[in-house]
Amino acid sequence: MNRDSNKHTYIFAVLMVLSVAFVLSFTSESLKDLQNANVKKEKMQNILSSVGINVTRDESEDLYMDYISEELSLKSDGTIDDDIDAFDINLALEVKKDSETQRFPLYIANVENEKFYVIPLRGAGLWAEIWGYIALKEDINTIKGVSFDHKSETAGLGAEITEDWFIDSFTDEKINDSQGNFVGVYLTKSNNDPRNEDKMDNEVDAISGATITGDGVSDMIIERVQNYLPYFNNISNE
Amino acid sequence: MSKDIEPLFSKKNRALLTDPLDDDNPITVQVLGICSALAITVKLEPAVVMTVSVIFVMAAGNVIVSILRNVIPTRIRIIVQLLVVATLVALVDQFLKAYAYDVSKQLAIFIGLIITNCIIMGRFEAFALGNGVWKSFLDGVGNAAGYGWILIVVAFIRELFGSGELWGIPVIPQFIYDLGYQDNGLMLLSPMALIVVGLYIWIQRYYNRKLIEKD
Numbered sequence: 001m002n003r004d005s006n007k008h009t010y011i012f013a014v015l016m017v018l019s020v021a022f023v024l025s026f027t028s029e030s031l032k033d034l035q036n037a038n039v040k041k042e043k044m045q046n047i048l049s050s051v052g053i054n055v056t057r058d059e060s061e062d063l064y065m066d067y068i069s070e071e072l073s074l075k076s077d078g079t080i081d082d083d084i085d086a087f088d089i090n091l092a093l094e095v096k097k098d099s100e101t102q103r104f105p106l107y108i109a110n111v112e113n114e115k116f117y118v119i120p121l122r123g124a125g126l127w128a129e130i131w132g133y134i135a136l137k138e139d140i141n142t143i144k145g146v147s148f149d150h151k152s153e154t155a156g157l158g159a160e161i162t163e164d165w166f167i168d169s170f171t172d173e174k175i176n177d178s179q180g181n182f183v184g185v186y187l188t189k190s191n192n193d194p195r196n197e198d199k200m201d202n203e204v205d206a207i208s209g210a211t212i213t214g215d216g217v218s219d220m221i222i223e224r225v226q227n228y229l230p231y232f233n234n235i236s237n238e
Numbered sequence: 239m240s241k242d243i244e245p246l247f248s249k250k251n252r253a254l255l256t257d258p259l260d261d262d263n264p265i266t267v268q269v270l271g272i273c274s275a276l277a278i279t280v281k282l283e284p285a286v287v288m289t290v291s292v293i294f295v296m297a298a299g300n301v302i303v304s305i306l307r308n309v310i311p312t313r314i315r316i317i318v319q320l321l322v323v324a325t326l327v328a329l330v331d332q333f334l335k336a337y338a339y340d341v342s343k344q345l346a347i348f349i350g351l352i353i354t355n356c357i358i359m360g361r362f363e364a365f366a367l368g369n370g371v372w373k374s375f376l377d378g379v380g381n382a383a384g385y386g387w388i389l390i391v392v393a394f395i396r397e398l399f400g401s402g403e404l405w406g407i408p409v410i411p412q413f414i415y416d417l418g419y420q421d422n423g424l425m426l427l428s429p430m431a432l433i434v435v436g437l438y439i440w441i442q443r444y445y446n447r448k449l450i451e452k453d
Contacts, residue, residue, distance in 0.1 A: 009311040016318060020325045027332050034336035042339070057339070156280040156401060156426040208423060 043087075049147040050133035051109045051116045068118075070108040076100070078230030091122045091224075092129070104227050109135065116144050119228055123220025126212040127152045130161065134221060136175070140232045143185070146170045148217065158213030169196050169204040175225060177202060182229060184222035187214035246372065254376040258384030260446060264357045265388040266439045267449060271357040275389055276431040278348055282405050285393035287341060288348050289386025293379060295326045296358050300378030302326075303366040310367070319362040320353075327352050357385055392434045400425030 002008065041057045044064040048055055055063050071086035076099040086105035094102055107118040115138045122131045132148035148161040160166055170185060177183045178200065187206035196204060206214040244251070264270045278284050299322050303310070310318050334342035352358070361381050366374040397403055402410040402421045410419070424430055443449050 003309060004312050009314060012309065012311050012318075013314060016321060020321055024325060024328055024332075027329055031332050031336040035332075038335065038339040154280070155278070155284060156397075209426065 046147045046149065047107055047109075047118055047133055050118055050135040050145050051111055052135075052145050053111065067109050067111055068107050069110045072106045072108070072231075073103040074106055074228065074231050076102050076104075076227065076230065078228075078232075078234045080231075091120050091131070095122060102227075104224075106228060106231065107133075114138070117228075117232075119225055121148075121220045121224045123216045123223065125150050125153045125161075125216045126158050126210075127154070130213065130216050130220065132161075132217075132220075134170075134225065140236070141174050141176045141180075143170050143173050143175065150213070153213050154210070157207065158210040160207050160210065161213060161217060166207065172199045173204060174200055174202060175221070182226060184218065184225065186218045251373065251376055254373060255380040255383075258377075258380040259387060260384075260442070261449070263384045263388065263442075264360075264381050265385055265435065266442055268357075268360075270360055271355050271385050272432075272435070274348070274351040274355055275385075275392065275435060276428045277351060279389055279393040279396055279431050279434075280400065280426055281397050281403075282390065282393045284348070285386075285389040288352075289382070289389055291327075291330060291348070291352060292355065292358070292385060293382040294330060295323060295352055296361065296382040297375055297378035298326050299323055299358060300361060300366040300374040301371055303362045304369060304371045304374035307367050315367065316359075316363070319359055322362070323353050323358055355385075357381055388435065388438065391438060392431055395434050396425045396430060400430075 003012075038057070041060045045055060045057050045060040048060060048063060048067060051067070053063065053067060073081045073084040073086045073089060075081050081103055084103050086103075086107070089103055089105045091105070094104065105120055107120075109116040109118055116135045117138075117140065118133050118135045120131070120133055122129065124130065128151035130148065130150040130153065132146060134146045135144040136142065137144050146167055148167065150159060150161060153159045153161065173185050175182060175184055183202050186203050188203050189206050189208075191201070191203045191205050193201065193203070194205070258264060262268065265272065265275055274288070278288050299319075302322050303319060306318070331342065361377060365377045369377070394404070397405075398409065399422050402408055402415075410421075
């Protein structure tokens, strides 16, 4: 057999590609359910952590049922769409749609008789997307907590947004300015508040060397939370 | 093929495992795989995860290429090698996502880096295509370990001096900070990886004189 003949080359290439395709698609299909379950549990874990409940991934499913009392899909005018399951909304796809068809998920948590609104966030970091959850107290101004995650921010720099010391700096910050207008929370190097004692300034310390990731966090808080302002207006007028 | 039965761990076979650790280190002597050494040595944990994954991919890949070495058409051998690496990496990724989700999140960034790691293709091309299965396996493990050893050394130094931590746990006591010590942020940036590797090469050549080139 001449292994450098055209015939052998073609047959080898076809067989090799077919067998690789078979192995990969078989593995992917047979592991799909396990993988999706992991992703779902992690989402529940992140939602819970934004309201200050830290659980392992395996416990998250049960505790999620205990603490999250409502899941709402909101239209852009703030009314509720009952036909869509909020948990299944893929925010990455949703933000690309036009405002008529957009639906935004809102999770309402009840923890020790306190009510929290959990808003999913999604934005752009330096290398790829970043996402997270922000939990607001019942005054729809004070932050209860946040959780962030990222696809591929730089380890030691942008990736620090998932660390507790950074996340904790958001606690009790306001998203409205002193006149009550929505401004979000900015990551800035000119915070002049090293101990983060001023909770009314709408600012937290940025991370050195992670300016782009930090700006992404500031932007995604503003962009995503403002989608929910119509709904919050509706309920405060009721 | 020789008819003599060679013991599994003959002196020659042991050398396949141990040479890449020092005398023939892929990073510091052959200067391969530098690109990923810069990217993932900021912290110890991803460096170790990367090392383990590369050991698996390289050993398995070397074995597969070695099994197929007599039927792979010469003209498309590079594409075939690439396919083998890519498949193995995709398989590892799928299994980690299902059974070790946290590790897979650590690894996600480095998948592309494993596929493009020049050491892997280099060993397929230079060794597995011309040697038997067992020798190729040893060569794969040895080279991946030699690569991983450098990653771990560099990551240890960078995490210790860059963030004052090891494996994410703070190790520099508070009183040293109180005396005015600060973590060196430069250590976290890629150029310092190159400088640390450079220092390693300097020290290695000081102790291992035969590596010094004579012109």
